[in-house]
Amino acid sequence: MEKALVRIENIHKWFGKVHALKGVNIKIWPGEIVGLVGDNGAGKSTLIKILAGVIRKDKGEIYWNEKKVDISSVDDSRKLGIETLFQEQSIIGILSIMRNVFLGREKIKSWGPMKILDNKNMGEESMKLIGQLGLNIASPNQEVRFCSGGEQQGVALSRAMYFKAKLVILDEPCRALGVKGVEQVSNFVKELRNKKIAVIFITHNLYNVYPVASRFVVLSRGEKTFDVQKKNTSFNELQVMMAKIPSRNNLLS
Ligand SMILES: Nc1ncnc2c1ncn2[C@@H]1O[C@H](COP(=O)(O)OP(=O)(O)OP(=O)(O)O)[C@@H](O)[C@H]1O
């Protein structure tokens, strides 16, 4: 049987007295698109920040390809092949598209005795990726703050594609986007699926994720209350599950 790409086991997180994650177990398989849904404050962002190396778990284990790993920084997470687009922006507006794509992993070339940024190469690679995502942007030197919200998500996803992420985490990618932007995000996710990159798509708006995900995990007040293949559920059932408050007998492991 195929190995799970990532397996999180019995994850707990406390913020002072707030028990934000109460023993969550989730497996993600290679290439699958999982909708991680739940109400405000359910613990969705907390969970993925742990996977992204932004915060530390207080208890529990994370396995990557069934090997136990310790993710203690964003760098650790990226090295495994996890690319996260945070709810609180993961790109820098005043930098160009190309610099954002290669942020922290810039291409360098020799220029006489010196090492300099290889802007030509980074520019070409960025434009290739932007084109693959179906975006129509004239120059890799455009500052990202002048891109639309949907295009900005595309820039961040270009980075994931270039560095061959195995898992992309999108935290509320449709927030603050118009109809066109939401459609763009859904096309990006399909492109990631074509490339066999797994996606965790976080939202509390089921409409955004339902068409693209193949599986759904519902979090409620720090606990997993539903974990289901799309073929075994319905939009309505998911909505009901998202509104439900956990009780001892509807928790899943
Ligand atoms: N840094 C922090 N300090 C204190 N409490 C926090 C911190 N981060 C999150 N929390 C609390 O942990 C709980 C889970 O928050 P989290 O941001 O993970 O929810 P969420 O599911 O992402 O919600 P939303 O849909 O609103 O983004 C909430 O009660 C929140 O107030």
Ligand SMILES: [Mg+2]
């Ligand atoms: Mg959140």
